Amino acid sequence: MLIVPEVRALLTRADGPRDVFDRIVPVALPMVTRFRGLTVRQTCLVHGPAGWAEFAPFEEYAAPEAAHWLAAALESAVLEFPEPLRATVPVNATIPAVAAEDVAGLAARFTGAQAVKVKIAEHGIASLTEDLARIAAVRAAMPEAALRCDANAAYSPAEARQAVVALAETGSLQYLEQPVATVEELADLRAWIGAEGLPVPLAADESIRKAADPLRVAALGAADVIIVKAQPLGGIRAAAEVVAQAGLPAVVSSALESSVGLAAGAALAAWLPVPEAAFDGHAPAAGLGTAALFASDVCAPPLLPVGGALPVGRTAPDEALLRAHAAGPERVRFWTERLEACWEVLRREA
Numbered sequence: 283m284l285i286v287p288e289v290r291a292l293l294t295r296a297d298g299p300r301d302v303f304d305r306i307v308p309v310a311l312p313m314v315t316r317f318r319g320l321t322v323r324q325t326c327l328v329h330g331p332a333g334w335a336e337f338a339p340f341e342e343y344a345a346p347e348a349a350h351w352l353a354a355a356l357e358s359a360v361l362e363f364p365e366p367l368r369a370t371v372p373v374n375a376t377i378p379a380v381a382a383e384d385v386a387g388l389a390a391r392f393t394g395a396q397a398v399k400v401k402i403a404e405h406g407i408a409s410l411t412e413d414l415a416r417i418a419a420v421r422a423a424m425p426e427a428a429l430r431c432d433a434n435a436a437y438s439p440a441e442a443r444q445a446v447v448a449l450a451e452t453g454s455l456q457y458l459e460q461p462v463a464t465v466e467e468l469a470d471l472r473a474w475i476g477a478e479g480l481p482v483p484l485a486a487d488e489s490i491r492k493a494a495d496p497l498r499v500a501a502l503g504a505a506d507v508i509i510v511k512a513q514p515l516g517g518i519r520a521a522a523e524v525v526a527q528a529g530l531p532a533v534v535s536s537a538l539e540s541s542v543g544l545a546a547g548a549a550l551a552a553w554l555p556v557p558e559a560a561f562d563g564h565a566p567a568a569g570l571g572t573a574a575l576f577a578s579d580v581c582a583p584p585l586l587p588v589g590g591a592l593p594v595g596r597t598a599p600d601e602a603l604l605r606a607h608a609a610g611p612e613r614v615r616f617w618t619e620r621l622e623a624c625w626e627v628l629r630r631e632a
């Protein structure tokens with residue numbers, strides 16, 4: 283894991299998370315629609331010398347994986363965000379794996395987005411008919427937006443080829459995100475797509491954020507685009523380092539954080555150079571519009587896209603909303619123990 287020197291120094295200097303964070307506030311945030319199997323997002327806000335930050339590993343992540351998310355939280359709580367190159371970042375609409383008739387209502391939450399990402403393959407290739415109906419509804423609701431699809435590694439290699447052909451027939455696709463699970467499978471699929479002359483670029487997400495070595499995607503020529511997320515990659519600076527070393531066009535995306543964590547994602551997106559040979563020379567739309575999928579957030583107002591873009595800068599939660607969404611005592615114990623366990627993992631690596 284890449285731990286930036288400032289966080290490394292902190293890990294050797296401080297006694298534990300309570301020594302760095304003067305507030306630790308676990309919250310439970312209701313969502314407007316099921317996303318990634320969740321209708322309530324459990325997360326933990328922390329406060330340190332530089333301001334508010336978020337520690338948001340999904341519940342099922344064990345300490346070795348969740349530790350990356352702690353590195354990101356430590357960075358944001360202790361260091362200033364890097365100086366942005368842009369004051370706003372364009373974002374994509376995010377459409378979960380909903381029924382086609384629910385698409386228009388969700389799309390309306392992302393007015394002005396230049397790109398839209400649709401979740402597909404929730405039940406593998408068995409979902410293809412439903413996926414194609416959802417995609418048709420998305421194209422109808424957002425005819426100007428570039429389309430991206432995310433399969434979250436759900437296809438076998440043979441299923442992925444079938445899906446690529448079907449998706450190409452629906453019209454132009456900006457990219458297909460993580461159709462298969464491994465880097466080798468992605469590389470094989472990309473070579474096959476090239477040989478067939480199909481217009482379907484591939485993006486790697488899980489192969490970056492969950493990989494022991496996020497640079498293998500570039501080394502194996504496994505993707506046209508990489509998806510980078512500040513939290514699972516250990517923070518803004520660590521994620522930017524992955525982008526620099528990979529040398530591939532990068533799209534920043536959220537990890538379904540509240541408006542506090544999303545601000546760190548926006549800081550990363552605003553700090554990355556615009557890829558020259560992709561996205562028509564423009565900053566690509568980031569997958570950071572996900573506050574629109576929350577029924578309630580911790581910030582007032584939440585960090586929602588306006589005209590398809592997010593402002594860049596720090597956010598702070600509203601105290602009344604923190605109280606309203608505060609997690610119960612059992613959850614508080616869960617998060618405090620988790621922080622300690624992740625701290626131990628990081629300290630051993632530092």
Ligand SMILES: O=C(O)CCC(=O)C1=CC=C[C@@H](O)[C@@H]1C(=O)O
Nearest residue numbers: 318376399535536537538569572
């Ligand atoms: O990229 C987006 O448009 C939104 C973020 C998003 O899709 C995700 C956020 C959090 C967890 C992931 O399952 C998911 C993703 O796979 O990219």
Ligand SMILES: [Mg+2]
Nearest residue numbers: 432434459487
């Ligand atoms: Mg993804």
